[in-house]
Amino acid sequence: MGGVVGDCPVSAGRDGLFIVSAHADNDLSDHRRAKLAAWRARGGVYPNDFRRSHLAAELHERLAERSKEALAKDEVQVSVAGRIMLRRMMGKACFLTIEDVSARIQIYARVDGLEQGAYDDIEGLMDLGDIVGVCGVMMRTMRGELTVQASSIELLSKCLHPLPEKFHGLVDQETRYRARYLDLMMNEASRDVFKLRAKVVSGIRTFFEARDFLEVETPMMQPVASGAAARPFTTHHNALDMPLYLRVAPELYLKRLVVGGFERVFEINRNFRNEGLSTRHNPEFTMLEFYQAYASVDEVMALTTALIHQIAAHTGRRRVTLDGAQIDLSADFDAMSMEEAVCKHTGLSRDDAWNTDALLRTLGSEAPALEEAAPAGKRSAGELLFALFEARVEPNLLTPTYITGYPSEVSPLSRANDDRPEIVDRFELFIGGREIANGFSELNDPDEQLERFRAQEARRAAGDAEAMRIDHDYVRALEYGLPPTGGQGLGIDRLVMLLSGVSTIRDVLLFPLLKPEGGGHGE
């Protein structure tokens, strides 16, 4: 896109979200532009033939034990490349600190160590932020720092804007999200979160592959967005002239695969929910879902514990600190039923756990919360119990805790409990007051599933926009026979938040959704 607003050239982000006026850097970028022009005049700009021999971290690792004297004798030839992060000019010599994907390394350049005139380029052509390639020999400075003594230094790519401040880095939250490349460039802590995230995802794959699960991809665009209580995004397919919905969950497709005979499947992918933004919610977020035939809710729970134990170990985060509280992710997880948890946290008597009046009274003590948690059409005992749970218990579940015995009304895809029809064989795992995982024995009786869908439809008719939609094709798949199955969904973003100790989902998403800058719609 890009375009012109008044007389002010803009480089619009793809959505016009991040507008940088040409004047934004004042004369700072003019100097850089002038250097680019000088570089162009010389020819051979933006080359792609520089090859490096080592990453910075490799050099630090391999030469850690090598003394100043030993290095001076050995003359280890290297070529390195990266972004200039620091520069210390000292007349006829200078030090640069460059950074590549692995680490930083110092460069030492002196007039008499480079080809004729080459030293002047460091001042005349290069700036902080530029990408350079350096050839030279390894040395140690008087202070002992491992350094590349340059025999040549070449500009590979120009940075036309000034970098954020070298010491404090980039702090402004909004800019960190809107210009993530700057955040990543400047903030190691931010890079670490996303490295951790990748490790979590790869750890999950390893876990399931070791257990003979098949990784699959199911539709993002669905004719019926079902499988979760959430509002979908709507789109339209032109050729077929039909509405399509971005999925709110992959669940019903994954279970179709189990019907088809893939007895163990998992998917790690995006879900989309048309809801507000908060420190815990982004419209698109990443879920793990897995399904295992001939497993019950108890086995799914055990598998979930094993998974989190393994990920915590794999990422070296067996213990995490959350809001000052120590959480041990390597210990056994607590478990209690929902009615037990609600009674414990609200003082409700156990005999009244399914008594609508008593539940309403208890909820009523949070009067403002009532309409939100349990609107008029949504006040069966099970729904009220669930509303109480969400309002009064959930935030207090800091240490890993499984809650079991969910009311049937709020669990339209879960198998009913054999002894107590009002609850289902379902659990959710809470850590740090947040829901991390949700699993159950799958409802595989097609007739009961259709009934549950119809109950949801009735609720939708009564005004509940989040009620689950009927997926008739899914019911038909169930009619072919879904084996007894257990399954689970786990929020990857929240797990990464937990492991990395950040408190907002935006810090674990590379490009979180933000309101357009300036309040307008992107062009």
Place this chain on the structure above:
RNA sequence: GGGUCGUUAGCUCAGUCGGUAGAGCAACGGGCUUUUAACCCGUGGGCCCUGGGUUCGAGCCCCAGACGACCCA
């Protein structure tokens, strides 16, 4: 949706009682051949988020709005 706080130089931040804008880093010029957030001397740089209002005068007070952060629902 409600409340609180924030938005000042490219970045990180000060800004007194309402009296016309400051520092460090970055930039530019000069000095400096082992520095390391290099240092020393000098220079330039502002839509004080936007729009109204009060006032002789607003970065500062009032109103509305935008965006962000945090809390509540």
